[in-house]
Amino acid sequence: MAVVHRRVPFRGLVAFSLTELRVQLHESTAIVTSLIIQVVLLLFVFILDRSLLPVALFGAILFSMFALGQRVQNEAAFVRIDHKLNELYLAGPLTPEAYFLGMSLGVLGGYLVPILVLVGATVYLVGISLVTAVVLLAAATGVWLFACSFGYFVSTLFRDMRTIWPYASIFYNLFGVLPPVFYPLSYWSGPLIPIALVMPPSAAAALVQSTIGWATLSPWELALAAGSLALEGLGTFAFAVYWARRTVREDA
Amino acid sequence: MTTEALLAREVRKTYKSRGAPNVDALSGVSLVVHPGERVALLGRNGAGKTTFLKIASTLLAPTAGTVEVFGHDAGARPDEVRPMIAVVPQEGKPFFHLTPREQVSTYLRARGYDRAEAKSRTEDALGQMGLLEVAGRLSITLSGGQRQRTMVATVIATEAPLLFLDEPTIGMDPFARRAVWESLRTLTRRGSTILLTTHYLDEAEALSQRLYIIERGRVLVDGTAATLKQEVGGSLRVSIPGGERLTESVRSFGSVMTDGDVLHVITTPERLTELMGIAVREHLTATVGPVTLEEAFLRVVGRSIDTEE
Numbered sequence: 001m002a003v004v005h006r007r008v009p010f011r012g013l014v015a016f017s018l019t020e021l022r023v024q025l026h027e028s029t030a031i032v033t034s035l036i037i038q039v040v041l042l043l044f045v046f047i048l049d050r051s052l053l054p055v056a057l058f059g060a061i062l063f064s065m066f067a068l069g070q071r072v073q074n075e076a077a078f079v080r081i082d083h084k085l086n087e088l089y090l091a092g093p094l095t096p097e098a099y100f101l102g103m104s105l106g107v108l109g110g111y112l113v114p115i116l117v118l119v120g121a122t123v124y125l126v127g128i129s130l131v132t133a134v135v136l137l138a139a140a141t142g143v144w145l146f147a148c149s150f151g152y153f154v155s156t157l158f159r160d161m162r163t164i165w166p167y168a169s170i171f172y173n174l175f176g177v178l179p180p181v182f183y184p185l186s187y188w189s190g191p192l193i194p195i196a197l198v199m200p201p202s203a204a205a206a207l208v209q210s211t212i213g214w215a216t217l218s219p220w221e222l223a224l225a226a227g228s229l230a231l232e233g234l235g236t237f238a239f240a241v242y243w244a245r246r247t248v249r250e251d252a
Numbered sequence: 253m254t255t256e257a258l259l260a261r262e263v264r265k266t267y268k269s270r271g272a273p274n275v276d277a278l279s280g281v282s283l284v285v286h287p288g289e290r291v292a293l294l295g296r297n298g299a300g301k302t303t304f305l306k307i308a309s310t311l312l313a314p315t316a317g318t319v320e321v322f323g324h325d326a327g328a329r330p331d332e333v334r335p336m337i338a339v340v341p342q343e344g345k346p347f348f349h350l351t352p353r354e355q356v357s358t359y360l361r362a363r364g365y366d367r368a369e370a371k372s373r374t375e376d377a378l379g380q381m382g383l384l385e386v387a388g389r390l391s392i393t394l395s396g397g398q399r400q401r402t403m404v405a406t407v408i409a410t411e412a413p414l415l416f417l418d419e420p421t422i423g424m425d426p427f428a429r430r431a432v433w434e435s436l437r438t439l440t441r442r443g444s445t446i447l448l449t450t451h452y453l454d455e456a457e458a459l460s461q462r463l464y465i466i467e468r469g470r471v472l473v474d475g476t477a478a479t480l481k482q483e484v485g486g487s488l489r490v491s492i493p494g495g496e497r498l499t500e501s502v503r504s505f506g507s508v509m510t511d512g513d514v515l516h517v518i519t520t521p522e523r524l525t526e527l528m529g530i531a532v533r534e535h536l537t538a539t540v541g542p543v544t545l546e547e548a549f550l551r552v553v554g555r556s557i558d559t560e561e
Contacts, residue, residue: 007332011364012362015358015361015362015364016362018358019347019350019361019362022350022354023347023349026349026390027349083344083345083346083347083348084342084344084345085341085345085346085347087306087309087341087344088338088341088344088359088403088406088407089359089362091309091310091311091334091338091416092334092335092338092362092412093335093362093363093364095331248330249310249311249312249313250306251313
């Protein structure tokens with residue numbers, strides 16, 4: 001058989017994204033409960049200081065995008081460890097990068113409705129200008145790229161599900177809740193602000209907060225937040241594509 | 253460049269792990285699968301069957317050796333090999349939150365089939381696997397056997413040129429196993445090639461046109477089930493539980509093997525009565541049956557296929 005199949009990057013992406021979307025949409029309970037942390041924190045903020053609600057609402061949207069990384073991580077690990085479906089899909093024409101990105105897009109699609117609910121609530125309660133909308137979309141994209149890429153990478157490092165769970169919640173809750181995502185950047189300790197500006201969720205929140213007047217960023221800080229978010233988002237995505245190709249065949 | 257469906261030369265795999273001794277899973281496996289053949293890798297658990305299948309299907313790097321699939325080097329150019337293969341992984345499960353129909357059709361779509369073709373192939377494969385009645389139920393509600401049939405349906409629907417099936421009928425009832433066997437025979441008649449692993453002797457005998465017996469990472473023998481059985485040296489097997497003490501006295505009747513405390517004597521119909529008489533005189537029970545692949549395996553490997561390492 002002399003057929004030579006040329007490698008087409010991201011071959012099978014759309015079909016596998018739709019497969020994963022179907023899988024996610026069957027898990028309606030998980031989709032609904034994905035908002036628990038966000039709603040609880042919004043309630044906290046509302047009770048303590050309702051003037052901070054605009055910041056918290058935007059933070060909830062960005063946190064939701066960040067938390068998708070945990071879902072990609074768990075899904076990729078479950079599919080590989082428990083179902084061995086990576087072997088089914090990757091020993092075939094579907095490219096590894098399409099497998100990784102398709103899974104990420106499917107998870108995004110599945111959890112889009114609760115995120116849009118938060119966006120709707122923000123529009124209704126706070127209002128979103130065009131500039132804010134553009135910044136929010138760009139920042140959310142950066143956070144999502146970082147989170148799903150990192151989540152996929154981490155999923156490949158474990159051999160059983162029980163080990164992966166604690167790491168997932170530590171990372172996503174620590175870096176998504178502790179830094180100034182649900183509250184203003186100005187509440188964060190001054191010397192630690194550069195740290196907040198390089199962590200993807202809080203960098204994204206700082207950019208959005210600056211457009212709605214809740215954070216005053218110097219040009220340098222603005223560049224740091226935007227630059228690090230872009231670099232981390234695109235950098236981890238490129239790495240995840242490389243890693244997906246690299247790990248399709250075990251060397252162990 | 254060869255036109256063999258699969259050609260493996262001296263494939264070795266050593267698993268290394270910190271703080272533990274290296275494990276040689278494969279120690280120089282060479283084998284060939286001709287286009288359109290059904291070939292079985294038969295061996296005990298841990299013999300190296302799955303490791304070989306993973307290497308051949310581009311999912312595991314060998315420590316040494318080469319595997320070619322239709323002339324393409326699976327190690328150096330896996331991207332050229334992958335579109336030509338499909339794999340049923342060992343203990344694989346379909347997406348729990350997809351129905352069998354969704355599982356098969358979405359997989360075909362991901363392989364590049366258009367919607368109409370995917371739909372038609374899906375219904376055909378589900379029908380062959382007897383899954384049409386449950387095709388609309390989420391896989392999480394199905395039995396283990398039905399899930400396994402879904403996995404097999406997913407892969408046979410591709411009709412890929414080379415199919416790898418790792419223990420494809422594990423957990424299935426006898427009727428489902430026969431349905432799988434028949435589907436695989438149909439596939440090879442249509443031009444696909446199949447390499448499967450199994451530790452079911454009846455499956456290897458009923459399904460494979462040739463088989464390789466693997467033990468501790470080495471191919472010990474290959475041939476058809478018939479030739480392997482012929483080499484056992486007789487047509488009848490007399491099994492005498494607790495008959496080890498008779499080993500020397502029955503040696504003249506044919507080949508003698510022990511499996512635990514059971515003495516197996518391979519003999520001919522002409523000498524059967526005399527042999528049974530010896531067992532009866534010693535107050536031992538003896539059962540008689542035709543020689544099967546089990547005796548061939550026992551002769552080649554030196555222990556039963558069900559014996560754990």
